[in-house]
Amino acid sequence: MDSLRASLEAGEFVCSAELVLGRDHTTSEVQAFLDEAARQPEGIRFLSLTDLPGGNPALPPESFAAAVLERGLVPIAHLSGKDVNRAYLEGRLHHLARLGVRDLLALTGDAQKDGFQGPGKPVHDLDSVQILWLIREFQKGISYQLGTRSVRLAPYEFFAGAVVNPFKVREPDLMMQLYKMELKIASGARFLITQVGYDLRKLYELKQYMVCVGLDHIPVLANVYVPTAAIARMMQSGELAGCLMPPDLLRRLETEKKPQRLERAALMVAAARGLGFAGAHIGGFGLTHRDIAGIVDRSMEIGAGWRSRLDELTFESAGQFYLFPKRPDGLSDGGGSLQNALERPRPSWVQRLSALAHRLCIAEGSAGARFFQRHLANGAASWKASLCRAALAPSVWYRKAFFGCMSCGDCIQDYLSYAGCSVSGCYKQLRNGPCGGSRPDGSCEARPGIPCLWNRVYEASLALGQNPRRFAGILIPPRDWRLDGSNSLVNRLAGRDNLSRRQIFSPYPGDSNVSDR
CATH class of the missing domain: 3.20.20.220 (TIM Barrel)
Structure with a gap:
């Protein structure tokens, strides 16, 4: 061939x-x-x-x-x-x-x-x-x-x-x-x-x-x-x-x-x-x-x-997690359910507060989102739009203080379940899941001892009761550098950020077999 x-x-x-x-x-x-x-x-x-x-x-x-x-x-x-x-x-x-x-x-x-x-x-x-x-x-x-x-x-x-x-x-x-x-x-x-x-x-x-x-x-x-x-x-x-x-x-x-x-x-x-x-x-x-x-x-x-x-051919590492139970021959039995063992963590107060603010003021259809979208859409320059931007200004300091925000202007914090900033928290600034380079203890390839951001995202998703399998079906577009240095919350509510450009893929035929995680 x-x-x-x-x-x-x-x-x-x-x-x-x-x-x-x-x-x-x-x-x-x-x-x-x-x-x-x-x-x-x-x-x-x-x-x-x-x-x-x-x-x-x-x-x-x-x-x-x-x-x-x-x-x-x-x-x-x-x-x-x-x-x-x-x-x-x-x-x-x-x-x-x-x-x-x-x-x-x-x-x-x-x-x-x-x-x-x-x-x-x-x-x-x-x-x-x-x-x-x-x-x-x-x-x-x-x-x-x-x-x-x-x-x-x-x-x-x-x-x-x-x-x-x-x-x-x-x-x-x-x-x-x-x-x-x-x-x-x-x-x-x-x-x-x-x-x-x-x-x-x-x-x-x-x-x-x-x-x-x-x-x-x-x-x-x-x-x-x-x-x-x-x-x-x-x-x-x-x-x-x-x-x-x-x-x-x-x-x-x-x-x-x-x-x-x-x-x-x-x-x-x-x-x-x-x-x-x-x-x-x-x-x-x-x-x-x-x-x-x-x-x-x-x-x-x-x-x-x-x-x-x-x-x-089978060399096990200490603390190794396996997806399926072991068969008598030493391989796994793929006919059973996934044996996810991680207990659901408790969300931090920052996570809870951020999720609440998102639900009330940012999520599509929420009262806060409808209000701000009405005044910020299409780059509005009215005095009401100026007041809205001023009202949203403290969100920049909140994100900097609790997530290490680098003001990229094209935030995906909601997608990350408020686990951290994908710019400051990930050496490679990845927006669609981890690289393959993390160490056996879960720390970053380039920053030993610092947990991989995407491991924290997995745990944060569980903590908020969200299914981490969503990461298998949503493609986040590349960062829009025209927004660098601006307020990402204003950009979200004005319809300028990545939300409208995300690619959503249909579930796969076997999704029901792995729906728990």
Whole structure:
């Protein structure tokens, strides 16, 4: 097959290799991999090209995409929002289209770490969900105004995918990952690749959850990463965002040689095939094409033999939360209900007060909203509008004092159940759920010890009696920078903020199975 989409639709078990593009433009390792793959008719055909991984400078995927295509191979270009804004992201899509690239992987991207004269400024103008939305609109042909003329760009058919991390230790981290996965699919993701992980039970639970919510038709590639002992230690220390390294596996890796590591990878590929995954996404520092092709060949030899070797594939972390009860064979029983264990927290007085004010004065149809909307609509400049703006001015100080408000003017506090500010409380300023980089204790990838904002949002939703599953079906648009520095409550009541631009998706067929959370 000459495209990822065609191979997946044909039911082929797809094996892709992740090529980590480094910082040096004279790199030879990637070039050697391409040449070897091109010489092997039965070799690895799908090659994913990273987008400045780890928050460090590196070659972008566009730098190698043409070389991949010229060799008759299929590039999967990563596209992240951490380094560039929405205008440049659209420009990159045009570049990829001109190169003939079809397959994309949309990511939020890692926190900035290194760069010329220090770490770069994090951008994160669009998150992974919004990038998928942009790709979807690009496929239809983006429309815009050029003076008095309406212009529609030429459409181009991309096949976009996304990443999901099913290996989270705590319930809030995991559930928010799953809700965001659903939102990514609703926003245009047509395939998924999992984050790195080493617990087959957790990996299989992702497939079981997707059955519950009616999304089992979406192909999932299991990430099979072959770590060295040094990289495993980096994972455990949190240097590699979102990569969980169980202590038992680390102890094994400290004494294992490369053949043993490759054997475990082959075992994981065999298990992924046996459990109904659509493919395996294989990577590892220093791996050659021969290594990865050997992993695939060895997985075929193992066949169903992985079932008798589950102890080599299921490494549980301390305090691990599982979605479903355990079966006798060591995997989960996806036929039962979700075993959400988090008790409903008590709302803080700030939450209660904010929710009350919202209900009386901000919510659509409330008496307060009707009053202010009447005087603030259409940029009213009357004395009554001025009085309304003055009356709403204290809301700025309230938000600054209790939520760390940064006056973006395009607030989503109500959506976050008044858990905090998405600008000051999230390093990446995400508006559609968490990234996959939080640490095992639930703290931020970039700010160790500080709880991930979206974990607090999950708990705040429960505290207010709201169903956090709403995060699976509402897409918050990118921030409107024209409103920066203005009063977001005035903007809400005047109809200028994000509320009217939110994308609301219909419930999925399996929603009734997971309605409790």
